[in-house]
Amino acid sequence: MFRSGLLLTQERSKGYCEVKLEDIKSPRDIKGLSLEELEELAVSVREKIIQTTSVCGGHIAPSLGVVELTIALHYVMNAPRDKIIWDVGHQAYTHKLLTGRADKFDKLRCRQGISGFPKRSESKYDAFGVGHASTSISAALGFAAARDFNGEDYDIAAVIGDGALTGGLAYEGLNNTGHLKKDMTVVLNDNKMFISKKVGAMGEYLTRILTSKSLSKFESKVTKTLQRHPSWGEEIIKFAKRSKAILTPGMLFQELGFSYFGPIDGHNIESLIDNLERLKEIDGPKILHVITRKGKGYKPAEEAPEVFHGTGVFDVATGKSPESSTEKYQDIFGDALCELADKNMKICAITAAMESGTGLNKFADKFPERFFDVGIAEQHAFTFAAALSCEGIIPVCAIYSTFIQRAYDQIIHDIALQDLPVIMALDRAGIVGKDGPTHHGNFDISFLTCIPNLTVMAPSNKKEMRDMLYSATIYNKPTAIRYPRGAADITESKTEFEMIERGKGVEAAEGRDLTVMALGNMVGPSLAAAKILKEEGIDIGVINLRFAKPLDKELIVKKAQETKKVLTVEENVIIGGIGEQIGGILAGELIPADISNLGLPDEFITYGEADSLRKEYGLSAEGIASRVRKLIKNRPES
Secondary structure, eight states: OOOOSOOOSOOOOTTOOOOOGGGOOSGGGGTTOOHHHHHHHHHHHHHHHHHHHHHHOBOHHHHHTTHHHHHHHHHHSOTTTSEEEESSSTTOHHHHHHTTOGGGGGGBTSTTSBOSSOOTTTOTTOOSOOSSSSOHHHHHHHHHHHHHHTTOOOOEEEEEETTGGGSHHHHHHHHHHHHHTOSEEEEEEEOSBSSSBOOSHHHHHHHHHHHOHHHHHHHHHHHHHHHTOTTTHHHHHHHHHHOGGGTSTTHHHHHTTOEEEEEEETTOHHHHHHHHHHHTTSOSEEEEEEEOOTTTTOHHHHHOTTTTSSBOOOOTTTOOOOOOOSOBHHHHHHHHHHHHHHHOTTEEEEESSOTTTTTOHHHHHHOGGGEEEOOSOHHHHHHHHHHHHHTTOEEEEEEEHHHHGGGHHHIIIIIITTTOOOEEEEETOBOOOTTGGGTOBOSHHHHHTTSTTOEEEOOSSHHHHHHHHHHHHHHOSOEEEEOOSSBOOOOOOOOSOOOOOTTOOEEEEOOSSEEEEEOGGGHHHHHHHHHHHHTTTOOEEEEEOOEEESOOHHHHHHHHHHHSEEEEEEEEESTTSHHHHHHHHHHHTTOOOEEEEEEEOSSOOOOSOHHHHHHHTTOSHHHHHHHHHHHHTTOOOO
16 A cells, blocks of 8 residues: 555554455445544545545645544444535545545546535535535535424534634524524534635634633633532533533634534544534534644645645655746736835735735735735625725735635625726636636636626736736726636746736737637637648638727727638637627627637536646637638538
């Protein structure tokens, strides 16, 4: 079996009967195991997660942190009848391994493989699909209400991290659960981190539970008093050790209507099983507070859990990923924002627990007083930014495209309606790859371009990324810049910032047979397609639209009149995308041009390598060339 030499905290003990992970076909197979065998299983699970993610990439640190907790949950509960609801879902790898998917785990996040998140269609043990944060408590309450409505009897546990508790939805769920008093358990997985470092009052509150000296003194005094009454005092002490609610600030949860238990060691299987078994006997909503360590058992992940939150392939022995010589959009954005902030003291940066992921780590180090990590709270981030802009600050909100969906109301009501100059940097727009349908940013063009007052841009290369960010600070309008995950097309050597006129596209290549109108990262493949077709005697022009809103109506009409054939290309769903909007412009102007739209279909895109997915959906150079050939020859499109 795999040996890295880096499994620090759980070494195999001599005399243990080795548990083979491949023999675990369902949670029933672990219920007869001894404590020693369960601990042996935890080691095997960690080895499998480390080995697989080193090849497939994935969310290694979160999953390593909950190995023992997951084993204990499945040991005590009877899934799939009992419901285990995961929050975010990036910590569910152990859950997948214990629920009949160990033989498929080598294809984690790969095309035709298994998802990196819980997925109802994948397994009956995945009670609720998830990829975004703070949903588990509300979902668990829904299951509890349905159970009682149907007259059934089963247990429900929601596993939520301290980071997800920064999201407002979590508190809506807590509040309603306490009010309805439904029988369910919330397992608070406190790893003293969010995606990166802990931020916010809730994080500080949980830390105080563990470190308060005055609390320790109070506990010591109470314990000594109770020991004077051996007939009943010892029982209270035992209960208090299991449930520190009477000795710690668990009263917050108590005031919300929960019975609070903990904190306990989230890596002690025996203690976890004991507490979970006892909680089954208590009616009503309960909180079990467990302390875990992100990356547990793998030294590189323990030392840098934010790096191993979600990683690509890496070398197990060193924990290092292969060096890349190409610049990523997120880093170009982060560096450009630092340059602009050096010159403009009004610029500040906001992120929702994704400091490193959005490339803002340099900004945070250089301008700590102008950097705000609001936790996993996208709604708050945008309203907070809106108010900042009211007072002349230039807020730049860097949030993944998939997560701005959570703040759509704030974008419309708090920003656009008031015409406030908030800059939204939408990282991971379009296809993101192995994280799959919960993380693809395929809808932002459609749901943003319908909002009045909003400007939406998309760079096709490094220089445009920099210039668009610079221009957004000058427009004095609500502005979104969408850009893809991964490497940028570096076609310009200039580093000076240049203003881009709002709503103006550019002609990237001339052609007489057809005009391709492309946006953002689809400009590069369109130009490559033009070269392929040139060798075949087909001459196509390419427009770099640069703006999804406002579109360059004058340029669009001019080129459509010249070539009479138009192909729009975007990495967004076709419904509501730029293609449909351009079609509307040409129809409104009565331009007699044949137009075809190339983009993503009306479906949720699966997981897999990003470039492979683009090729599958025709968004590669050859795919664009193939569509052009059909249009030029007037053959029916596939």
